[in-house]
Amino acid sequence: RKEVEQDPGPFNVPEGATVAFNCTYSNSASQSFFWYRQDCRKEPKLLMSVYSSGNEDGRFTAQLNRASQYISLLIRDSKLSDSATYLCVVIVYTGNQFYFGTGTSLTVIP
Amino acid sequence: DGGITQSPKYLFRKEGQNVTLSCEQNLNHDAMYWYRQDPGQGLRLIYYSQIVNDFQKGDIAEGYSVSREKKESFPLTVTSAQKNPTAFYLCASSIGTAGNEKLFFGSGTQLSVL
Numbered sequence: 001r002k003e004v005e006q007d008p009g010p011f012n013v014p015e016g017a018t019v020a021f022n023c024t025y026s027n028s029a030s031q032s033f034f035w036y037r038q039d040c041r042k043e044p045k046l047l048m049s050v051y052s053s054g055n056e057d058g059r060f061t062a063q064l065n066r067a068s069q070y071i072s073l074l075i076r077d078s079k080l081s082d083s084a085t086y087l088c089v090v091i092v093y094t095g096n097q098f099y100f101g102t103g104t105s106l107t108v109i110p
Numbered sequence: 111d112g113g114i115t116q117s118p119k120y121l122f123r124k125e126g127q128n129v130t131l132s133c134e135q136n137l138n139h140d141a142m143y144w145y146r147q148d149p150g151q152g153l154r155l156i157y158y159s160q161i162v163n164d165f166q167k168g169d170i171a172e173g174y175s176v177s178r179e180k181k182e183s184f185p186l187t188v189t190s191a192q193k194n195p196t197a198f199y200l201c202a203s204s205i206g207t208a209g210n211e212k213l214f215f216g217s218g219t220q221l222s223v224l
Contacts, residue, residue, distance in 0.1 A: 008150065032211055043200055043215035044153075087152070091211050098143070098204075098213060102152035 003027060004090050006101035014109050017078050021104045023088030024070045030099075032091040033064055033071045037084045038103065044087055047073075078108045112137045116201050116216035122224050123188065123195060131186045131219045133201035140205065142184040143213070146170060147198040156199075159184055188221065196222050 006023045013019045025033075033050035048055060050062040050071045061074040071088055085103040092099065114135040123129045135142065141160045145153040155168030159178040173192025178184055184203075188195045201216040 034212070036213075041198065041218070041220070043217050044213075045215070046212055049212075089213070098155075098211075100145075100153040102150065 003092075003099035004088060004101040006088055006104050008102055008104060010105040010107060012107045012109055013078055015078055015080060017108075018074065018076045019078060019106065020072060020074045021086055021088075021106075022070050022072050023090075023101050024068075025090045025099070026069070027090070027092050027099075028069065030069075030090045030092050034089040034091075035060075035062055035071075035073045036087040036089055038087055039084050047086070075106075078106075080108050080110060083107045114201060114203055114214055114216035116199075116219050118219060119217065121219055121221045123221060124224050126190045128187055128189050129221070131188070131199055131201075131221070133184045133186065133216055134182055135184075135203045135214075135216075136182060137203055137214065138181070139203035139214070140181070141203060142178070143202045143204075144168075144174070144176065144184070144186045145200045145202065147200060147218075153200065156186065 004025050035047040036044040037047045038044040048057050048062050050064045052064045054063045059076045063072045085105050087103045088101040090099045117132045143158040144156040147153050154170050156174050157168050157176040159165035162181050165176050165178050175187045199219045202213045204211050204213050
């Protein structure tokens, strides 16, 4: 079983729509969680950390559900510039290992 | 500005040839990582190093080698034993301590086979 699973999409949504991605993880010892954004053939860039209490940054909201072992990312009022692949990242402190999902592709359509 | 520099941006390898990808960081990070990205497969860990003169194999280390002689540098050699080297290679670093683990990436090297 993969450490981290993501729906690869693609998600094609109109401008202004709200879209949500989920990511499940298998290791209950996972300690830290992040969402990264990756544009085509570029490096991933940190979008936001994910906390149990939930955190919001403008149009983006991230949530962690430890009981069900998933994290989510909600994007409100989608912009064309939000088109990218979104990667979830889970860290297990043992060995300081980072585990990546395969990424979810988002295309925002005019 | 602090950051991670990967070079070259594009690299071509002939059959039977070893090639080395450069990764340098001036963030004073202890931990450095090499990942390989293939379409639809996400990032897979090749090697990582948590301290100078020490490194560990990741999930797909076969056909690759690394060194960590300096804190700032973590070069990756793709050897002739790696039969399918065409991929996007990403170097990353982190402070390496629990609670402060964010990964910072270089801009990547696209390796192709001639």
